[in-house]
Amino acid sequence: xxxxxxxxxxxxxxxPNETLTHLKTESDTLKxxxxxxxxxxxxxxxxxxxxxxxxxxxxxxxxxxxLKGHGNKVLCMDWCKDKRRIVSSSQDGKVIVWDAFTTNKxxxxxxxxxxVMACAYAPSGCAVACGGLDNKCSVYPLSLDKNENLAAKKKxxxxxxxxxxxxxxxxSDMQILTSSGDGTCALWDVESGQLLQxxxxxxxxxxxxxxxxxxxxxxxxxxxxxxxxxxxDMRSGQCIQSFETHESDINSVRYYPSGDAFASGSDDATxxxxxxxADREVAIYSKESIIFGVSSVDFSLSGRLLFGxxxxxxxxxxxxxxxxxxxxxxxxxxxxxxxxxxxxxxxFCTGSWDHTLRVWx
Amino acid sequence: MSSKAxxxxxxxxxxxxxxxxxxxxxxxxIKVSKASxxxxxxxxEHARNDPLLMGIPASDNPxxxxxxxxxx
Numbered sequence: 001x002x003x004x005x006x007x008x009x010x011x012x013x014x015x016p017n018e019t020l021t022h023l024k025t026e027s028d029t030l031k032x033x034x035x036x037x038x039x040x041x042x043x044x045x046x047x048x049x050x051x052x053x054x055x056x057x058x059x060x061x062x063x064x065x066x067l068k069g070h071g072n073k074v075l076c077m078d079w080c081k082d083k084r085r086i087v088s089s090s091q092d093g094k095v096i097v098w099d100a101f102t103t104n105k106x107x108x109x110x111x112x113x114x115x116v117m118a119c120a121y122a123p124s125g126c127a128v129a130c131g132g133l134d135n136k137c138s139v140y141p142l143s144l145d146k147n148e149n150l151a152a153k154k155k156x157x158x159x160x161x162x163x164x165x166x167x168x169x170x171x172s173d174m175q176i177l178t179s180s181g182d183g184t185c186a187l188w189d190v191e192s193g194q195l196l197q198x199x200x201x202x203x204x205x206x207x208x209x210x211x212x213x214x215x216x217x218x219x220x221x222x223x224x225x226x227x228x229x230x231x232x233d234m235r236s237g238q239c240i241q242s243f244e245t246h247e248s249d250i251n252s253v254r255y256y257p258s259g260d261a262f263a264s265g266s267d268d269a270t271x272x273x274x275x276x277x278a279d280r281e282v283a284i285y286s287k288e289s290i291i292f293g294v295s296s297v298d299f300s301l302s303g304r305l306l307f308g309x310x311x312x313x314x315x316x317x318x319x320x321x322x323x324x325x326x327x328x329x330x331x332x333x334x335x336x337x338x339x340x341x342x343x344x345x346x347x348f349c350t351g352s353w354d355h356t357l358r359v360w361x
Numbered sequence: 362m363s364s365k366a367x368x369x370x371x372x373x374x375x376x377x378x379x380x381x382x383x384x385x386x387x388x389x390x391i392k393v394s395k396a397s398x399x400x401x402x403x404x405x406e407h408a409r410n411d412p413l414l415m416g417i418p419a420s421d422n423p424x425x426x427x428x429x430x431x432x433x
Contacts, residue, residue, distance in 0.1 A: 100424070239381060240384065
């Protein structure tokens with residue numbers, strides 16, 4: 001379409017606006033095309049295909065261990081690969097390493113800030129990473145000498161311009177992936193503290209991230225206050241897929257064990273399942289009676305069960321394929337803020353604003 | 362910020378959005394029926410190795426055992 005004739009002088013002013021309009025139109029066209037392409041392949045619902053699968057029986061899961069010691073809300077926890085140790089972090093500024101079998105505390109570190117919102121165990125089991133309102137992610141090597149002051153060996157790795165919301169080691173102790181209230185995710189070299197890659201695309205705070213199972217390659221998923229879940233290529237920094245179906249903040253994202261899908265939990269009181277190869281949401285886990293937000297989600301080892309920790313103090317257990325709830329677990333006396341299944345799938349651990357952690361099996 | 366700078370910011374943002382959408386629109390997709398079947402297959406293949414799903418006897422689950430642990 002030919003642009004209307006305008007006087008020579010005004011052309012410089014008009015052109016940027018015209019290009020902007022062009023781009024807006026192309027952007028809208030692409031969005032519509034995306035929806036159409038996705039809709040074409042939406043030939044059936046997951047729960048319909050799953051009708052022929054056997055239903056699940058009754059589940060009896062109970063609290064088997066209660067870990068007491070934090071002085072304030074527990075905000076995050078992670079399992080060690082040895083399947084028995086747990087690291088947890090709290091609003092009280094403390095990071096504690098527990099032996100979940102015996103409930104003994106093995107290490108404790110006091111951070112210089114309160115609200116330690118993120119913590120992670122290194123794959124080797126020899127270090128933990130944590131951070132929060134200090135806008136940093138720091139790594140503490142774990143010493144076998146109980147008398148050694150861990151804080152002295154602290155290494156500052158990541159620096160964001162707002163709070164650290166989540167962190168995870170990649171498949172070695174050498175790199176850490178972080179997400180932040182500054183709207184970005186970043187990949188860091190632990191030894192040098194160097195920024196290796198940054199990931200821009202969220203329009204608001206990023207609240208959570210999860211790395212794809214190592215067999216499926218170098219990607220990770222993040223969720224944010226912009227209601228989007230983004231899948232990223234770790235090498236290029238490119239966002240390769242984006243999903244926006246939640247109606248509120250996404251507090252937690254977790255890959256399905258095969259790496260072909262991921263689940264999310266949101267303040268909109270639902271959990272959802274997104275299939276990466278179909279490039280769309282394929283299930284919603286919700287009930288009219290569930291009105292409080294989901295803070296964290298994780299799958300059982302086979303991917304058949306999805307555990308969700310909720311702000312109404314409960315844990316709901318969902319049949320991933322059929323979309324139905326199979327169990328509701330009570331025990332915590334305040335919000336469940338964090339939930340992870342153990343590496344060998346024998347148990348899962350929850351952390352709560354009631355200051356405790358519970359191990360369920 | 363001058364209006365020129367602002368409009369070039371908006372322009373840069375719009376270009377990035379279009380570029381991003383082009384990438385997302387171009388990926389290859391499979392049907393939900395196929396994706397669902399694959400999810401179901403994965404579940405059934407791994408079901409018997411899923412302790413929380415199958416339930417394992419207390420003697421095999423270190424968390425269910427209330428006696429003091431003997432570390433091997």
